[in-house]
Amino acid sequence: MFKKYMFIVSLLFVGQMFSTPALGYQQGELLSSKALQKLDLNPNELTIIDFFAQWCVSCRVELPEVEILSRQLIGRGVNIVGVDVDEDVDVGLAFQQELGLTFRVVADPDQELVTDFEPTGMPALYYVYQGKVLKVRYGAIDHIRQVMITDIKSLDLSGTKDDK
Structure with missing residues (x-):
């Protein structure tokens, strides 16, 4: 009986070793202090964090729409912060300039933020409040x-602080 028990336990352990790693931030989770510091978010505003890169074809299509929305949201308690994951900062800056992006963008050439967030696809949007x-x-x-x-309209920001 003991051998059978140990066999089952070892199978569970081996299964955990080779299972898919946990995904990055999910709904309801708090950002790390490292991410909060690097992103410098206003805790009293809803922030949409948009991960993108120059090599991402979908990003090239979506970012002009995100730019239009960012301008429409000025002064409404919602802002957009981009995270450019290009390893070459100059390539990222040229891409942002080509698209005429005016919202704040944080460069992540060392992949610190993308490693912390672990998005499963690009582009990736995270709606963050407090x-x-x-x-x-x-x-x-x-x-x-x-x-x-x-x-944005569907998010309930009341009571979010108390849920922490």
Whole structure:
């Protein structure tokens, strides 16, 4: 009986070693202090964090829509912060300039933020309020501007601080 028990325990252990690693931040989780410091978020505003890169074809399509929305959100308690994961900062800056991005972008050439967040696709959007992830979206999304507007309207920010 003991041998059978130990065999089952060892199978569980081996299964855990080779299982898919846990995904990055999910809805309801708090960002690390390292991420909060690097992103310098206003805790009293809803922030949409948008991970992108020059090599991402979908990012090239979506970012102009995100830019339009960022301008429409000025002064409304919602802001967008981009995270450019290009390893070459100059390539990232040229890409941002080519698209005319005016919202704040944090360069992540050493992949610190992308490693912390572990998005499963690019582009990746994280809706964050008071350090807490309220919603996550991965990959290419048609009509992203309208989707983001709908997301913002659906988020309940009341009581979020108390849920920490």
